[in-house]
Amino acid sequence: MSEKSTILSVGIDIGTSTTQVIFSQLTFKNSAGYFAVPHIEIADKNVVYKSDIYITPLKDRVMIDGEKVRQIVAGEFSKAGFGPGDTQTGAVIITGESARKENSEIVLNELSDFAGEFVVSTAGPDLESIIAGKGSGAAAYSKENQCTVVNLDIGGGTTNAVLFDCGEVIAKGCLDIGGRLIKVDPDMKVTYVSDSVKRIASHEGLKVQVGEGADYQVIGSICRKMAELLYDWLNHRSSPLLESILTPGSSPFDFDKPIRAICFSGGVADCIYTHQDGPWNRFGDMGILLGDAIRQSRLWSDYRVMEAVETIRATVVGAGSYTTSVSGSTITYDRDVFPLKNIPVLKLTAEEQEHCFADDREWFREKLRWMLEQSDSDSLIVAMKGKQNPSYTELRRMAACLTSVMDEALPPGIPLIIVLEYDMAKALGQVMNRLLEGRRDVICVDSIQVDQNDFVDMGKPLVDGLVIPVVVKTLIFG
Numbered sequence: 001m002s003e004k005s006t007i008l009s010v011g012i013d014i015g016t017s018t019t020q021v022i023f024s025q026l027t028f029k030n031s032a033g034y035f036a037v038p039h040i041e042i043a044d045k046n047v048v049y050k051s052d053i054y055i056t057p058l059k060d061r062v063m064i065d066g067e068k069v070r071q072i073v074a075g076e077f078s079k080a081g082f083g084p085g086d087t088q089t090g091a092v093i094i095t096g097e098s099a100r101k102e103n104s105e106i107v108l109n110e111l112s113d114f115a116g117e118f119v120v121s122t123a124g125p126d127l128e129s130i131i132a133g134k135g136s137g138a139a140a141y142s143k144e145n146q147c148t149v150v151n152l153d154i155g156g157g158t159t160n161a162v163l164f165d166c167g168e169v170i171a172k173g174c175l176d177i178g179g180r181l182i183k184v185d186p187d188m189k190v191t192y193v194s195d196s197v198k199r200i201a202s203h204e205g206l207k208v209q210v211g212e213g214a215d216y217q218v219i220g221s222i223c224r225k226m227a228e229l230l231y232d233w234l235n236h237r238s239s240p241l242l243e244s245i246l247t248p249g250s251s252p253f254d255f256d257k258p259i260r261a262i263c264f265s266g267g268v269a270d271c272i273y274t275h276q277d278g279p280w281n282r283f284g285d286m287g288i289l290l291g292d293a294i295r296q297s298r299l300w301s302d303y304r305v306m307e308a309v310e311t312i313r314a315t316v317v318g319a320g321s322y323t324t325s326v327s328g329s330t331i332t333y334d335r336d337v338f339p340l341k342n343i344p345v346l347k348l349t350a351e352e353q354e355h356c357f358a359d360d361r362e363w364f365r366e367k368l369r370w371m372l373e374q375s376d377s378d379s380l381i382v383a384m385k386g387k388q389n390p391s392y393t394e395l396r397r398m399a400a401c402l403t404s405v406m407d408e409a410l411p412p413g414i415p416l417i418i419v420l421e422y423d424m425a426k427a428l429g430q431v432m433n434r435l436l437e438g439r440r441d442v443i444c445v446d447s448i449q450v451d452q453n454d455f456v457d458m459g460k461p462l463v464d465g466l467v468i469p470v471v472v473k474t475l476i477f478g
Helices: 064-082 100-114 126-133 138-145 193-202 218-233 238-246 269-273 288-294 350-357 364-377 392-411 425-438
Strands: 005-014 018-030 040-050 087-096 116-122 149-154 159-165 168-176 181-186 190-193 262-264 303-304 314-325 340-347 380-384 417-422 443-444 454-458 467-478
Touching: 005 064, 005 100, 018 064, 040 064, 064 100, 087 100, 087 467, 100 116, 116 340, 116 467, 126 138, 126 149, 126 159, 126 168, 126 262, 126 364, 138 149, 138 159, 138 262, 149 269, 159 218, 168 218, 193 218, 193 238, 218 238, 218 288, 262 269, 269 288, 340 364, 340 417, 350 364, 350 380, 350 392, 364 392, 392 417, 392 425, 417 425, 425 443
Parallel strands: 005 087, 087 116, 149 262, 262 303, 340 380, 380 417, 417 443
Antiparallel strands: 005 018, 005 314, 018 040, 087 314, 149 159, 159 168, 181 190, 314 467, 340 454, 454 467
């Protein structure tokens, strides 16, 4: 792709509480030279249509109703004036309690005919935090202003936090604080109370129960305590109560740099930035009161507040896709494992790569575990730059690190897949194969550049096994 290329892409966000659809025109260019590894960059993105916000259709507390999701998407295609054949790529992000592998399979089956190349990704609390921080504009603000910015994505059930330093993620975490943890019907009766609310209410000597009247003062006090807990969390003020509402599966929100600015996204963010007129329960929950409490708290007064580019729509807007091929003379593979679809990428930094070359395994074991949990995937691709002329000792150490940790972490039968930029895949793959002694297949590919959270397809070998077609798909954020 030496020239610019424009495609129509669709982004679908399915959260615990809400679902939305966004259409975008995405323009890409290859910023590398003709003889360099392809490096595809976004030249321009233009959101051309935003759907209404829908309540996420669920069959039970966590399982998505795939047929109703399909109806929502079909309706929005029609409203936007597009047909399924008009979109070249699509991306679905499933977050919150519905972020599980079974749901991604349901959604992929229902939506497969709506886009040429569809990525369906489940995002655990940490990845959800990063997605929201990119969509809100916090990541870009941090990079442009060379400062630390924390983004609090406050949705229906959780608050996902991510801290950026000069555009790079340095901390992420999640608390069970959200706008729909108390639900109220039009008659002001409480219809739902979450476990985290029960803990906070008990700690504060307050009472809120399903079936009883919704007390404005009591719920307001709970919201003010939630705002206080969020502030304590950002300032490393731990307590038994705060520990009790940490979201299972999220990372510890640890960092050692002062926060310079704060940004809010998610459904509650609109209630923080703008006072909502009308009854406080008009959304059927406590979201308006939580937004008011945060605006009146030290979260608002003690930090420079950054206006979010997007609040409830701080999400994926589509997926970029480019196709390339790799020569069989420079790679190692077993032809029986192809084709492979939508394999998530774990990209190692230059520092992490050096740990690999030194056969330092503990950090890699933890990183691999985190990625598998957050993506709810059985397989992944480990990607890195590699070296131009590594010594045999370096190759052997890296092969030992990769094979030992990946063989231990991945389910039986899943191949070990490595993607490199420099031409060293053949040699590395051969050493890995010798170390594994046939226990697993190894796919080692070079001359391809991918990034963290990309997805890769690999087709069956062509031309008597000399070429493997590869499709790299990149999530695009608002």
